[in-house]
Amino acid sequence: MRIVRLGAGELPGLAELLVDAVENGASVGFLRPFTAGEAARWWAGHAAAVAEGRTAVWAAAEDGEEGEKGQKKEERKRWIGTVSLVFEPKPNGRHRAEIAKLLVSGAARRRGVARALLAVAERAAADAGVTLLLLDTQKDSGAEHLYRSAGWIKFGEVPGHAADPDGVLRPTSYYRKSLPAAVAPWAGEAELGDLLASYHRATQREKGEAELTDRYRKEIRDPAGAFAGDTVLVAWHGGAAVGCVVLTAPVAGEAELKRLWVDPAARGRGVASALTRAALARAEGAAVRLTVWGWRTGARALYERLGFAQVTSWDGRDGLVCMRRPGGPGGPGGALSGPASVPPV
Structure with missing residues (x-):
């Protein structure tokens, strides 16, 4: 046919x-x-x-x-x-x-x-x-x-x-x-800087802080330098970048998930879930930890569904929740396949 x-x-x-x-x-x-x-x-x-x-x-x-x-x-x-x-x-x-x-x-x-x-x-x-x-x-x-x-x-x-x-x-x-959004490794596209800028500005507003730190400005200007050696994934839909996430290189068998962000116009379609699953699939059995602001209840619920649990804080900032997903073949519940696209909802 x-x-x-x-x-x-x-x-x-x-x-x-x-x-x-x-x-x-x-x-x-x-x-x-x-x-x-x-x-x-x-x-x-x-x-x-x-x-x-x-x-x-x-x-x-x-x-x-x-x-x-x-x-x-x-x-x-x-x-x-x-x-x-x-x-x-x-x-x-x-x-x-x-x-x-x-x-x-x-x-x-x-x-x-x-x-x-x-x-x-x-x-x-x-x-x-x-x-x-x-x-x-x-x-x-x-x-x-x-x-x-x-x-x-x-x-x-x-x-x-x-x-x-x-x-x-x-x-x-x-x-x-x-319809699905495709998740792929970042290949140097300029759109990542825009996504990181949106992420950091939204976070600063939520914290009541007006200015971005020098560290955050550097990430926006030079993602390749800021995340050298890390896995950076971008979600695309219709030729537009709609989300991103970073998985750091493992240290002592533990990686860190950070900078999970989805454009507000693309939310409610499973993009965050697809990005997170794709990142975990690339952890290759390492434990994964993350921090999330307590008021981001939707993100916390997503992490819990994917096997993360709250643990004793390693970060002293008020309102920050620390979570960890054990290592092994896929962590809790078996291996994650890391879908290449957002599942239909």
């Missing part, structure tokens, strides 16, 4: 798929009888949106079989599945997009086509900086199982929302999915 992104002029070639979906009872906006001509005109009506990048459409084709004139199936536009990604045009909603018209021909079902198409659309959305995906589908349809198993969360339903191809009103289920 091959999945390709279609150009505006190729959309009418999906008419057969749309007709097949309606004939097989899919509630996708049309009533029987529904002709190939109507389907082709519907797809052609979306050509401008595709040409302008407001909508992206992919199609799946069988792999490797030759046609009468040496053409492969996909070249003859014998598509077995399709999916669309519709971007939100409103300025205050450009972080979200909608999955639409996920269709698989009746002859190609139960072969993973829908799941593969959905994954392609999700990856493209993340690459475009989308952080929230939405979709709707008929309640109790086969698609609901796919969406739940792919990490989508149902957040509501409306009785009698849309008619099926026979005109019978059916309930519609609504789903959402938050």
Whole structure:
């Protein structure tokens, strides 16, 4: 199976798929009888949106079989599945997009086509900086199982929302999915300095102190020098750096986790958890300690979930909590795999 992104002029070639979906009872906006001509005109009506990048459409084709004139199936536009990604045009909603018209021909079902198409659309959305995906589908349809198993969360339903191809009103289920941010070792990008500056300024404000210390200014100006020999990880989403963390080189079998920071606009998506897990995976069995200000209750709860426990303080500053995670193969609860991306929530 091959999945390709279609150009505006190729959309009418999906008419057969749309007709097949309606004939097989899919509630996708049309009533029987529904002709190939109507389907082709519907797809052609979306050509401008595709040409302008407001909508992206992919199609799946069988792999490797030759046609009468040496053409492969996909070249003859014998598509077995399709999916669309519709971007939100409103300025205050450009972080979200909608999955639409996920269709698989009746002859190609139960072969993973829908799941593969959905994954392609999700990856493209993340690459475009989308952080929230939405979709709707008929309640109790086969698609609901796919969406739940792919990490989508149902957040509501409306009785009698849309008619099926026979005109019978059916309930519609609504789903959402938050998209991942990639975690990778810092490679000298200037954005790390911006993240550290935000971290230190926020911390100083919380402590009621206006000025940054010389040490903190040096970190912002020269992260490579300040963290020489340490592991520095950065979380990226849509080409933007949204978080960071530092794991110091182990000394006597113990490393230190510090500078965990997530841009406020990116919070609530599991970025801090992904950064911390990725750092712990790189501890390679060493014990890990950290300090956290007592008022940062969300961070403390995260650390506790990941096996840290409060210990006797080694730092005399008021309000600072010291925590430690034992060493060994992954610390408490077994090894951490250190996911490369934030898990969907």
